Amino acid sequence: MTRVHLHPGGRLDLATGALAPRLLSRSRGGARVALVGARALLLAGDDVTLDVVVGAGCALELVEVAGTVAFDQRGGPAASWCVRVRLGEGARLTWHGEPFVVADGATAERRTDVDLARGAVALLRETLVLGRTGERGGALLARTRAHLDGRPLLVEDLDLRDAALRASPAVLGTARCLDTVTLLGARPAGEEPDALHLQGPGALARSLTADAHASGLGTTWRGWLAQLAPGRGGDEDRHPDRAGSATRPG
Template identity: 45%
Template sequence: MATRALLLSGDAVRIEVDVAPGAWLDVVEATGTVAYEGDTPSSWTVDADVGDGGVLTWAGMPFVVSDEIATHRGTHIRLHGTGKVLMQEKLVLGRAGQTGGDLTTSLDAHDDTGPLQVEYLDLRRLARQMPGVFGNLRSMDTVTALGWTPEPFGEPDAGTTGPGETYFPLNRSGAALRWMGLGRFRDELCDPTFAAWREDAMHNFRRQRAAQRLRHEAEPGGREDGHVPAGAIMASAAEPNRRARQSGAPSM
């Protein structure tokens, strides 16, 4: 995907992610993504399924909306059992010297019980100019944790990075931190928060893996080094240090 431009007018990109039970998948974007101008709307959709005990971490690079384009960015997440998701989404309205086109976003996250977070944001040009919506701001950074509720990380002086940062603990297991401002480079909170919450998620994951190794050692046929017979290995989840790379288009 890094060898060609995204998103061109009319493009509909769909990314499907399936994290096996007990596995860890870390998605790394090599560059940002630009939704280029054109007459036909474009879209970027992520559909993620995380198994019991699995962890999905995804630190998104800037998603830039050019002038004269209508684009939608959608995320669908399904958690099973004790699965966890940590995602960061950076939205930028307009390339250099632009105000940006029409953007809508949606997040639909469910677990085995029901909805965790359902959100739809209308950031089209007319809607975001309405009082109390977005005004002349150009950037929004959101870090979302699902499957557990981490505590907020840091608290900058009010007004130093933008109009404000808001921490939202969800009704059930989850939390979101959102920053809005004039330029994404002024955001001093979301990146450190993602790093801290990622370490929190992985600490619990590593503890669970250690407990699994102890159980394997106690099983008939298990070895002191924690290895189990080949048949059990074939049936087990993928190793946690596997990393997947997702690349986007050249940035601004």
């Protein structure tokens, strides 16, 4: 298991598993950590677990130096990628993930669990790509769970294991790249017409494209990231206790 724990005062606890965490910079209460593959990923039967803890009042930025490919498992068992995140009171996590590619013949399960204490905020970018160039892509099941102060904030299951079903216009259609920017624990300060606002403090923006570089969510990421800069507040201060399912803004 890979471990990245940031404690108050800036103390870091790092442990290498399938991923090797490397400190890029550190300040009092803040750190920037790179995630580097310690071996070839993802192969049949791989079980990658990343445990992230950000202490109260601390700020952590995670950086991926390269994308991840789930390779053809040639009939072997599915590979899994599990991320567990726990944020203390007033903590902040930003993680701009690189593409997660599911090649032909691969079966991958991806799970992200985020547990936020009161006043904590997480900004995440996840890009899922079905297949390398010229491929249709393998099977992918992606689950996301987020809780704020012990109450559900976001629950989502994305089942892309059936190639025929995912080609439906109601799912991916002709797209093979699903890019998502998720803000948890705060509401976007500006207008984002394509964003899905959660009932509690949070939102997600999503783009379906044929190629990862064609996504237009870079602007959304930069705008929401700027909101998290010191001295910038959001709607979470006005609705600190609200949490629930996703709803379209009315």
